[in-house]
Every structure is written in C-alpha cells, then in structure tokens.
Amino acid sequence: MTVKKAIRKNLFVIITLALSTGVLLYFLFTTDGIITLGEIVTKLRLSWLIMAIVSAVLCWGCEGYALNLLCSHLYPRWTYNRSFCVGMIGFLYSALTPFSTGGQPMQIYSMRKMGMDTGKAGSIIAVKTLTYQVIMVGYSLVLVAWKLHFFQTTVSNFSFVTIIGLISNSMFIFLVALFMISETTTDKLVNAVIQFLHRIKLCRHPAERYEKIHSQLEIFHDASKLMGNSTKLYIPVLAVTVIQITLNSLIPYFIYRSFNMNSAPITTMVAAQVFVAMVSAFVPLPGASGGAEGSFYIFFGMFFGPAILPAILLWRIITYYANILFGAVFAYIGKRYNVENAIPEQ
Template identity: 25%
Template structure:
C-alpha cells in the first residue's frame, strides 16, 4: 500500500481541491434552484448515461483480460473488472492519476501475476489510452477549425497545453516501448547529469534500480513487435471505452429536453475537456473540468440549465464513477485478500 504519510497528504490535497471546486462552482449561485432543476430532468436518459460509466470501466478490464490471454495468463473477467476499478479509484484520488497503476500492480501481484507482466500490460493500456486523446486533440486542432472558433475560443491556451502534454507523454512512452535502449541511455545520462550538478547524490543502488527498471521496457518493445494485431484490437476497444464516457454529457443534454446542438458537437466538446485536463496534476481533473465545462458548453445548455447540466454530467461521469470504483475496490481488497509484506514493499517501490 501507499505509505501512510503519502496517503494522508493525498487525502488532504483531495479534500482541499474538492472544497475549492465547490466554492468556485457554486459561489453566488442559488443551490436549491439548481437541485430543483436537476430533479425535473427525464430520468430515463440518465440510465444509459450511467451505463456509459460502467462501460468505461469495463472496457479497460476487457483489454487487461484480453492481453493477459495473449500472454497465457488466464484470469477471470470479473477479476480484471476489479483491477480496473482499483485503477480508476486510485487514479481519481491521487495527483496526476499517479496511484492507479501501482495499486493495480499491487493487487495483480497478490494474484500471482508477475510484476514485469503486469507492468507490460498496464504500459500498453496507458499508451493506447493516451493515444486516443492525442488523436482527438490533433483532429480537433487541425481539422475542425470551425468547431474550434465556435466553441473553444475561451479555453484555447488550456486546450493546446493539454494536447501538447498528451503528445509529449505518448512520445516519451513510445520511446520507452519502441526504443528501450535509447530510453535507457537518455535516463542514465540524465541521472549522471543530476549527480554531476550535485542536485542528487550518487548512489549505486539508485543507478542499479534505474537500469533494472529500464530493462523491463524491452519486453514492451518485443510485445509491440510480435502482437501488432493485438495492439490494433486494443486501440479499437480503447476508442469505444473512451467515447462511452464522453457520451454521458449527450444523455444529460437530452435529459433536460434540449435540442439544437448535434450529438457530434456535444460529445466532442466533452472529449475536448478530457484532452485539456488529462495531464494536469489534479485528482480527477477536479476544479478545472467543471470550469471548462461552464465555459465551452454555455451556448449548448440554455440559460438556467448550464450549471445544472454541469453538475449532472460531471456527477455521473466522475463522482458516480468514483463511488462505484471505490465500492468495488473494497470488494477487491476482501476477495483478493491481504498479500505478504514483501509484496507490499515491492509495489510501494513501483509506486515511488
């Protein structure tokens, strides 16, 4: 598990961001009126919206199950679903989603899945996950200029920053995946530079740990080279997974009885929000996601429905997802059981 001090710090940071989000969104607003408006929506549209959240989590679990199968690891689909819930919960409550994958590795290791294998699978999941956002961001930026000028003028710096950060992340991870020797050379040179500039003390243990961790990425490169069809299938599933969450806002839009904006515009606007905030160091993009929604959807949700629309859309897409994944994380902890102490220590090293 994450050590206690880090857990306490993350909890304090999460509560602080949540409080600031509530203040920035509802300050000066008539909260009872917002709640009354939400209470008048057509609830039948919220069912497929909530289903989209479940499909989002389920999509990743299918990818994990599918890739385990290609590596001759026969895990149950429901167990992979628990792994996904663990990942989404800890990603939602830690800055930059830093806690998700280490905790997934922790639970996978307790089920006797080797850490290098778990790391390989989750590395590919992350690359394809980010690649979909990069594709959406670049497509909108270069081929949807009318869309950009119509809706995004007020958030262009944040949008372009989000695209750039996601592109940078994908490039860095692709170097790790496709050119592990080059990545190892860059990382070792960087470490020596930090040591020579006296920003870090030289430690043989640290150098060896870095070298050993870089060796793990050779397996990723080998997998990409020999499983091209698998990677293609994973990308297709990831597109389905990501857009199942983006469609939540469309169902919220219809729940208010609104019309006049195309399904394409609503879904792509929600995708833009995800592209913009995905790489920012905020738990679940709290604060910035809500405020971006209020800026770019102001011409989509008519007067008086913008704030209720944001509350309902964000409430389903993030907070329902958070509560659902939190509940199943507890189930995972009970079902998979407590691992050995050395397993915990190993995964804390992965997280650190």
C-alpha cells in the same frame, strides 16, 4: 492503521477533494445554481440520466475488457474478473493522485499481487496506457479539424488551450513509446535523470538507484518483446478503446438531454468532452480538480447556459466521485478474492 495515521497519510488528497467539492457547492449555493438545480430536478428526464450512468459503467467494462485482452495474451488463465478489478483500481488511484500518476503503478502492484510477473504487468499497463493516449490524441485531431471553426468562434483562447493539450498528450505518448521500444535510449535517459537529481542533492546514491531501475527496465523490456506485434491482439484493444472514449464523451450529452435540452448537436458535445478530457489530463491535482470543472465550464457553458453548475455537479458525480467510490469497492474485492487466489507464475 489508526484513523489519525490514515488521515495524515492521505491529507493532501483529502484537502484537494474537500476544496474541489467545496468550491462547487459554494458556487451552487451563492449563485442561482442551487435554484436552477431545484428547477431541473423537478423536470429531470430520468431515462437520459440513466443513460449517462450506464455509459460510465460501460466505460469501466471496456477498461477491464481491453486489459483482459492484453493480460490473457501472456496469461491464458487470467480472468476478466481480475482485469476489471485492476481497471477499477486504476480509476481509483488516478482520481486520488496528482497528474493521475498513481493509477498505473497501483495497477502493476495489484497485478503482481494477483500472481503476474512485474515486468509483464508493467508491459501490459504501458501498452494499455499508450493505446488510450494515442486514440485520445487521434480522436482530438479529427475533431479539431472537424469542429475547428465552431470552437474558435465560441471558446476564448481555444487554439492555445487545444495546442497545450495536444502537445502534453503527444509528449506522454512519445515517452511511453520510447520506454517500450528503445532499451538503450531509455537506459541513457534514466541515467541522465539520476545524475541530474544527484547534482541537485535529490538522489544520494546514484549508482545504487541506477542499478535498481536498470534491472527493472531489463525485466520490462524483455516482457515488452513477449507482447509481440500481433494485429489480432492490438486491433480489438484499439476498437474497445475507441468505444470507451466515445461512451465517456457521450455522458455530458446525456446529462444535457436529461435537463430537457435538445438544441445542441451530439457531435459538437462529444467534441467538447474530448477537448475537456485532453486539456484536464495533466492538471497537477488529484482528479484534475479545478481544471476539469473549469474546462467543462469553458466548453459546455454555451450549451447549458444557467444550468452549467448543476451540469458540472452531475458530471463530476458520475465520472469522478463514482470512480472513487466503486474503485475502492473493487480494490477491496480484488484484494480479498484475487490476491488470496493468486494464479501460479506461468
């Protein structure tokens, strides 16, 4: 593929990333942000910043471990190396696509290239996605109840923003659960959507499209039954996911401490990050660009004060741009090693 074709193919992503980076750099250089950043760098406590970076890396490890638990349940010969690469591919494409929609399909595609059945791969990714969303919503509900008064009195429109985030995530959980549990209802829903798209001239051959999707759904539902209801399988996956979300939620606190600040309670900052993640999850731009920075500014501005823009910059480098860089590296490794050494169908 030529450079021109590559740029044309990824033009939307390139523009969005450029705008996201440009806006952040604009505010850094046109406000006191760059001056504050300079002052912070000279006094930065590297030990805390390293802890933020380690937390991000451990999040990657947890993602791979949770995936490996599910993959090895159906494929005993599956390795952690494969699961880790698949997890990083998910981070990469979630960062590069609107609504983070590209992560899961590319994970399924990669798993298929590594030798896994498409239906089984789809079932594993659906279970992993559902687990993450359920834990995230549960985490959010607990923290809303615990820190409700504080955020209501310090964050404008907190109730509205939180309700929107909870509803969006709950709807997503419902749809994924429906997709896994009820074959008949899912089939009817798919048929209704296809017929609607046909009526508005967005689907030319509804019958053919339905048959194609229907056959894939049959494979998926058969694979979902194979996952079973093993408590020994799902409890460790849930536990690892809780650890993963907690580690991710600690990153802003570690950045905060690296700035030589220590007055904010760790539990309050963890709650703020969970709300940021929940609210920005459905921003329709790659990596929730704009929405992530905006929600971080709203929830963490009270803690960082004048240092909020440098904090956003470091937070996005660690939790977003690093996912793109290292996700691309491991996507390449996964393609070069795991695809070329695909496991035989089991």
